[in-house]
Structures are given as C-alpha cells and as structure tokens.
Amino acid sequence: MNGESKDSAPTPSFVSKNQLVFDKIPIVDWAVSESDPAIFYEQLRSAFEDVGFGMFINVPGFDDEFQQKIFAHADQLYSKPQAWKDAISTAKSNALRGYFRGDDIAGDNKAHSEGYRFGTELPVPVAQGDEEIPFYRKLQEGPNQWPAEADMPGFRLAIETLFERYISLNLKLNKHICTLLDIPEAVLDEYYTDFVDFTSVIWHYLPLTPEMQATAKNGFVKGMHEHRDPSTLYNCLIQSRPGLQVQNHAGEWIDVPLVKGGVVCNIGLQLMKLTGGKFVATTHRVNTLKIDKDRYTIPYAFSTRLEKPVLPLPKFVGGDAAKYHVPPNPKIVRLLSIENPLVRGGYARLTLFPAASKKLYPKEWAEAKEMGIL
Numbered sequence: 001m002n003g004e005s006k007d008s009a010p011t012p013s014f015v016s017k018n019q020l021v022f023d024k025i026p027i028v029d030w031a032v033s034e035s036d037p038a039i040f041y042e043q044l045r046s047a048f049e050d051v052g053f054g055m056f057i058n059v060p061g062f063d064d065e066f067q068q069k070i071f072a073h074a075d076q077l078y079s080k081p082q083a084w085k086d087a088i089s090t091a092k093s094n095a096l097r098g099y100f101r102g103d104d105i106a107g108d109n110k111a112h113s114e115g116y117r118f119g120t121e122l123p124v125p126v127a128q129g130d131e132e133i134p135f136y137r138k139l140q141e142g143p144n145q146w147p148a149e150a151d152m153p154g155f156r157l158a159i160e161t162l163f164e165r166y167i168s169l170n171l172k173l174n175k176h177i178c179t180l181l182d183i184p185e186a187v188l189d190e191y192y193t194d195f196v197d198f199t200s201v202i203w204h205y206l207p208l209t210p211e212m213q214a215t216a217k218n219g220f221v222k223g224m225h226e227h228r229d230p231s232t233l234y235n236c237l238i239q240s241r242p243g244l245q246v247q248n249h250a251g252e253w254i255d256v257p258l259v260k261g262g263v264v265c266n267i268g269l270q271l272m273k274l275t276g277g278k279f280v281a282t283t284h285r286v287n288t289l290k291i292d293k294d295r296y297t298i299p300y301a302f303s304t305r306l307e308k309p310v311l312p313l314p315k316f317v318g319g320d321a322a323k324y325h326v327p328p329n330p331k332i333v334r335l336l337s338i339e340n341p342l343v344r345g346g347y348a349r350l351t352l353f354p355a356a357s358k359k360l361y362p363k364e365w366a367e368a369k370e371m372g373i374l
Ligand SMILES: O=C(O)CCC(=O)C(=O)O
Pocket: 201, 203, 224, 229, 237, 239, 243, 244, 284, 285, 286, 297, 298, 299
C-alpha cells in the first residue's frame, strides 16, 4: 500500500459531528442572483458551508459553446509531439510556468496527468545587492511560456479571454461572499494584491489503461492526489468530463458530475481560516478510474497576498461558526502547522505540483518530504 492510499482510507476519527454529510454537490444558479437573491444566497450558503463545493450554472461568459472551444484548444495542445511540449517545459521556469508531466515521477507522487501552468505575467524577480530571493517569491513571479502563434493559432487569445472571464466571475463572487458573510467588501480586498495575481493550469488527465487499472487501491487510481486547495480563498474550474471526487464529512467520496456550461467553485484553506471554519475547505482528488477518455480541466484562482497572515476575522473568532471537521490527511495537517505564511504558501505550491517542483526545487522538495507534507 502506498502512502497516498493509506491517507485516503477513512479512519474512525474522521467523522464530522456537526457537518451535513452531503451526497451531492449543490447547484448554484447565477441566473437567480438578481431575480431571487434569497434563493441564490441559500444555494451559495449550502455550497460553501455544508459542502465546500458548488456547481455554478448560468455564469455569464461560461456557456457550453465557449467551454468547448477552450477544450478544443487544450486537445490540440496536448496532441503535439512530446518534444514540442518539452520545449515549453516548467524546467525552464522557476515560477513553474509552462508544461510538465505528472507521470514521470516515481512513487507516491506519480499522477496520470500532464499540465500547462500559467500565472500573472511578471518579470523574474531580481536580487538587490547580495539579497537572496526566497524560494516562495521565485515560485510566484515570472513570465508565462506561450506557444508560438503559428503553432497554436488563436490559443493565446482564447486562454486570455477565459482568464478575463474568470476575473469577472471572481470579482462578482467576492461581492456575493461578502454579502453572505455580512462583511464589508474592503475586508476581503485586503487579502488580495493591488493587481490581479492568479494561478491557473490546463490539466490533461490521461484515460485509464489496463496497466493503470491494475494499480488501483481502495477504488482509486491517481489523476490528482487528495488535497485541499492551500493558498487561495477559493478556486473555480471548468471541466470537459467527470473524474473529480469530493470527500464528504463521513469520509465517502462523492463524484462531481459533468454539467454542461457549469463552473465548479470550491473553498480553499485561506477562506476556511478567515471564516473560522464557517466555510469549509473540503478534500478532493481526481480518480482516473472514472476517466475513460482524455479529460481537460482549467482551474483558476486569485492568489492572496503572500505576506499577509490569514487569521479568523473578528466576527468569526471563537469558532462559534466552526464546524467540527477533522482534516483526514495528516500531510495537510503538517502543512498547515507551518507558521510563516510565506513559507507555508511556498510549500503548498510545491505539494500541488510535485512532478515539476522536484526538479526545480530539489532542496525544498527534500525538506517537504522530510517534514512529511509531500
Ligand atoms: O482537475 C480537477 O478536477 C481538480 C483540480 C484541482 O483540484 C486543483 O487544481 O487544485
């Protein structure tokens, strides 16, 4: 049994006393946000408080036709020869921008996926005098590696259009979250940088083969390891096929369905902390056993200010709102116990992209292994 499956087996201590044991992902209908706010906010509350995930429908700009065009670009990208993809490898970018494989790493961290990572277009950080640039800044700041336009006509424009639409969704969702929590919008704004700092990946999950099937443990073949999103308030994602699973508060894995034109949004650990546990960051994974054809997903999240410690807001101090939610994965508990938000954020990023970070940050990767967070 490998470490991952040991961690994913439900243990008797992982039973929530006060949290709804959900068996499906709530629908949040953006179309009723204006016509019937009471219904909308109840849907949003249930998604973020009871489950930690919502399937958002009727989000402007995310219709199925648009999403299919984006997935066609992803399909074209991943159909390119391996050497072409390796030419834009994350191995050339300290900020882990570009292409990487999740399956060229041995052991527990091997995942049946490849990815292409983006962030805010920024220069590589330059050291002043004899100052050392810390690893968490190197991981955060740098330029993207776009493919040549002639190789992938229209790709950059389409992906940047998607990012613009995600920005608009995030800005509106921030407002709705503040309304739901009954806090001024400025409170949330303080956790963001002055410019839009974001992280996004185009994931390609490889379809199940008999060889992969033979490695199944506890009904799981690793597309992505189980985790909670560490360094974001929340995350939004479009998907071309099912495969994502969310762990309910009794330890069972619930499939996230494919809803055409839907956007999956889930709470990250930062927002859980900020709300004293009122909003719940829920463990999730991608199970290749559920994937019979190539699956593409594109998550997108605003990054929070690296240096700003995230503590429960005054109205959530005391944990009255906090539900009893025992994190099931000891690796996540160890990650969360790192005090310094900068270092914790850096390690969090390493754990999300182990295949890419092992090569670029061997020292920090070995440390993370040693600390038991990888
Ligand atoms: O691709 C998916 O379905 C999940 C991705 C995810 O959980 C992540 O990027 O944090």
